Amino acid sequence: MRLELHNLNVCTHTGEALVKNLSLTVESGSVLALVGGSGSGKSLTCSALFDVLPRNLMYSCERKLNGENITGQALRGRHMASIMQNPSSAFNPVQTMMHHCQETLSAVGIKDQSVIAQAMLDAGLDDWKTVLALYPFQMSGGMLQRMMLALALMSQAPILIADEPTTDLDLVVQRHILNRLKKVIKKRQLALMIVTHDFAVVAQLADRVTIMHRGEIVENTSVEQLFVQPQHSVSQQLLTAHLALYPEETHD
């Protein structure tokens, strides 16, 4: 499975360009990290991929799934699932997890109920039977984020888009979720595009890294190259800023 996004341009109706000529590729079994500071257009890129940009923005792009043109709407659910950054508000507060599962399954036309258990186990919800009966307010942020991962997995979409999936969580839960994500991608041979500004996440998960700055791709490299030899000044700045957080680790 190979998803390509070509020549994405997003601008406001006043003509201000927010994303310029962006192209990227996500492939099964590999993780692409989209990195950049706030306002660099990462989230806009994700929204454009799903064709859910705010209506006051204009954009143009070409999406190709395995070489064939496809619309954003056709991608949603069936080919591409999303993991959002705010687990606590991404669930309908008056519906149980079971309702959410059924909604997801019926949206993509899966009748087989056994995928629920599988996906939830893969997402690290071992006690899945209990969890299915819970309402969002009865669950912690970490559990909800796992549930979101489970929902994405049970739709059987081969491509996952995770927009800052760990920003709302504490470090321990972050680590758990990232480990899960890593394992499940290997196990199910999924493609993952992860949007983040956290280099720790990049280092742990990513195979390839795309650095964005002011709506443009400034560097496209492997994760090793990025940490050893960042080319662009923006990448260097981001990396320096990140390493400054861990002074004792930078000595060797």
Place this chain on the structure above:
Amino acid sequence: MKLTLSASIGLTVFVMLLIVALLAPWIAPYDPSAINLPQRLAPVSLDHWLGTDHLGRDVFSRLVMASTLSLGAAFATLVLMLVIGVGLGGLAGYAGGRTEQVIMRTCDVFMTFPTVVLALFMVAILGTGLTNVIIAIAITHWAWYARLTRSLVLSIRHSDYLKAAKLSGVPVWVRFHRHIMPTVLVQLLVLASLDIGHVMLHVSGLSFLGLGVQSPTPEWGVMINDARQFIWSSPLLVIWPGLAILLSVLSFNLMGDALRDKLDPNLEHEG
């Protein structure tokens, strides 16, 4: 579920009214239109529990038969208002942009007119009759429902869980009926239950003015109008239908209050 005193009174009266309205033909002891001139303006007695009116018709029978019409008209108006209000309000909230502007400004226009004045105007165009009164009241009231629906739809429309549903490929009508309607309907139910009393007052009021139900047909507003000429000699004739209107509107309002206390998440629950 524990009910407060006012809620139980409201509910009891409402259920009784409903039973009376549904079983009216079997409860009424006399034909409500049977004229019996020798017995005219008879006082309260065992034969005529609430006396007779100026044409000798049994007031109790007329009161009972009128309940069907009054309640039915109120409910029909409510349904019509809900359909128009939810339809247009939902459209405005969901479509946004110019559609929303047009619908909401139309709402504003309708809300500036006092109900009775606009209803009088509508009846003048459409002609008198119960159906026209129902249409007139619905047309003057829908704007409130449209506004509430729009604001509720707006608040949910931008929620993350709706976005998540969209990203999972859930079709638009499923999103609407699964995530938006349940919340909207609960709030509308509260508004409607608080409003039904007003609607009933308007139906009876317009009939009293001779614009709705016409004279031989038993209706509370019509009965008050008929009895108006005899208010000094037989004041009870005005009081009975007035009391019926008072009781039913009161029960609706008590029930609406109770429903709001139960269902409105913005109110703090006591106890």
